[in-house]
Amino acid sequence: MKTFFSAALAASLVLGGAATAQDYAGHLKARQGQFRILAINLGILGSIAKGETAYDEATAGAAAQSIKAVTMINQAPLWPEGSDNMSIDGTRGQPSIWDDFADFESKWSALGTAADAMVVAAAEGQGAIGPALGQLGGACKACHEKHRAPEN
Amino acid sequence: MRRVIGAGLGLAVLAGGIGWWITRPVPVPPEAVADVTGDASHGEEVFWAAGCASCHMAPDAKGEAQLVLSGGQRFETPFGTFVAPNISPSPAGIGGWTLEDFASAVTRGVSPSGQHYYPAFPYASYTHMRLQDVADLKAFFETLPPSDTESQPHEVPFPFSIRASIGAWKLLNLRKDWVMTDAGGEEIARGRYLVEALAHCGECHTPRDALGGLDRSAWLEGAPNPSGEGRIPGITPAQLDWSQSDIAYYLETGFTPDFDSAGGHMAHVVANFARLPASDRNAVAAYLKALN
Incomplete structure (x- = not known):
């Protein structure tokens, strides 16, 4: 009986103490969805930069504007405390994000600056898109380097 | 008896000496x-x-x-x-x-x-x-x-x-022989020099044995992350189906073919490769495609 109680106690401690991915399911979908929108639009621009699809100002411009729009989403509400990869499954966001949230936000804002450059480049023509992609890629890497865990 | 002990001692000293000799630092x-x-x-x-x-x-x-x-x-x-x-x-x-x-x-x-x-x-x-x-x-x-x-x-x-x-x-x-013994053509040979020597890709992408030596039989097939969680991915053709130009583009920009981006220590590696001539990035890609 005693064993049963201590087992039950242990179970309730475990279940009661830790957050689960379920608690943050919406946050994770929102976070990962915005990165997916970025990737799809980067893909459109990348294909133009590599010469796989023909340059067209409207297509390139729409992709660049979509990237810019994502960078304007306020990040703070999407990253509640306790939704890091040490606390829950389903994310690769490392605790370093919360240890230094100002750094995280400044890296997000650098992505916005790179997106502005892409909006300009997309209107200029095919040749300008490659270098602007380089800048965007640099902004992605700068944050992933520090704050994203490798894939399992 | 004394002679036996003496001989035994002599042998032990000799063995120790040989051990010291063959493991000594050689500049x-x-x-x-x-x-x-x-x-x-x-x-x-x-x-x-x-x-x-x-x-x-x-x-x-x-x-x-x-x-x-x-x-x-x-x-x-x-x-x-x-x-x-x-x-x-x-x-x-x-x-x-x-x-x-x-x-x-x-x-x-x-x-x-x-x-x-x-x-x-x-x-x-x-x-x-x-x-x-x-x-x-x-x-x-x-x-x-x-x-x-x-x-x-x-x-x-x-x-x-x-x-x-x-x-x-x-x-x-500490071996002098290459892992890829037959690098056909100049581009793959250059890729081999970059991958196996300078860029030391195998140090993270190849699993290690119990003593921390690289397991050459699983060359570049992926390994546990040496510092922290997750895995370092395998990059042989069996694990990575990217084209040669996909690999070269990744090394230049950090973008995967589906426009995810490099992170962790690989972000440094990409930043380094971005400074090299395009021919070097192509050579690394050619080498990886040539691995079986």
Whole structure:
């Protein structure tokens, strides 16, 4: 009986103490969805930069504007405390994000600056898109380097 | 009886002596580098390809500060925590080293005072470097800003704290032969030099045995992340179905074919490769596609 109680106690401690991915399911979908929108639009621009699809100002411009729009989403509400990869499954966001949230936000804002450059480049023509992609890629890497865990 | 004991003792001393002899640090002989003169401008290319700054710059250094090789980054491994030393051209770093000292360190893991370095320093890859490239690299190092930051000691528990044991490790793992024995054509051969020697890709992408040596039978097939969680992905054609131009583009921009981006230590690697000529990125891609 005693064993049963201590087992039950242990179970309730475990279940009661830790957050689960379920608690943050919406946050994770929102976070990962915005990165997916970025990737799809980067893909459109990348294909133009590599010469796989023909340059067209409207297509390139729409992709660049979509990237810019994502960078304007306020990040703070999407990253509640306790939704890091040490606390829950389903994310690769490392605790370093919360240890230094100002750094995280400044890296997000650098992505916005790179997106502005892409909006300009997309209107200029095919040749300008490659270098602007380089800048965007640099902004992605700068944050992933520090704050994203490798894939399992 | 006395004679037997004497003979036994003699044998033990002899065995110990042989053990000491074959595991002793062996520097590069002075005559090997006597006629070699370094070219700093080519050395810069070697520097980026070899990724020196990625480990030896100060933690979180950005921009120009990445060229100050003051050390201090910590690398946690199953054998202990290694702290990258100062390798800037100052008395706290490698100031005053001869080419012989430098080549012994880089290609054989032997310090100027004749100690073994831990193989966290990837000399088992750099051992394939051409001496001319080593000399060029040293010439470039001498153009970098000095730093007087003291190197911090590694935090390595017993028995790995015994540096002599590294001699035995080197017997097993410091090999002169290439993993890809038949590199057909100039491009793949250049790729082999970049992947197996300078860029030391195998150090993370190849799994290690119990003693920390690379398992060449699983070359570049992916491995547990040496410091932290997750896995370093496999990059042989069996694991990575990207085209040659996909791989080259990734090394230039950090974008995967579906426009995810490089992260972690690979972000440094991409930043380094972005500084190399496109032909080098293509060569690495050609080598990877040629692996079976």
